[in-house]
Amino acid sequence: GENVEQHPSTLSVQEGDSAVIKCTYSDSASNYFPWYKQELGKRPQLIIDIRSNVGEKKDQRIAVTLNKTAKHFSLHITETQPEDSAVYFCAAIYSGNTPLVFGKGTRLSVIA
């Protein structure tokens, strides 16, 4: 089955700097890669996703890149703000009936 590794487990950045979180996956058949943000005491929420036929996707200050050959994908947050502080989870799946497999999460702290 799929296995997703996520690094780093914690990340602190100064406000305005960029943050990068990286994930690797094991199943070359996986074709959908979402990222979830979980603020303290809240539910996880989907913030961006990418499919295997695309190499990069952007949405304002966040972007995700995918390298299928190396089986890794990354979340990039630019111009970080204190409200970006949260735990971020990557996930991977082969679209069908199997459920998402999540990484262990990255706790991002943006220091004002």
Added chain:
Amino acid sequence: SAVISQKPSRDICQRGTSLTIQCQVDSQVTMMFWYRQQPGQSLTLIATANQGSEATYESGFVIDKFPISRPNLTFSTLTVSNMSPEDSSIYLCSVAVATNEKLFFGSGTQLSVL
């Protein structure tokens, strides 16, 4: 998207008792899942709740401990049976509206077992 109501939001229970968590969705969804999130940890899938049939459990989770019902396409329950302090965790219901890709999560049930 989907609006998910999960209850109770939190509970404190005694060892050896059982708690049933309810998940109600405002529209019919194809797939419903139950996750466990221990403090500071990731999301661990307990099982997929199948409408009209037995749930599909992940390795390490069994029906006797976590019985699940899904009588229709908008409702599911998870029971945590014969609880011990190790069951203290947040339990999350999640749904996939069309395919198994985009998941929406309930607000979670924070369970503490004394």
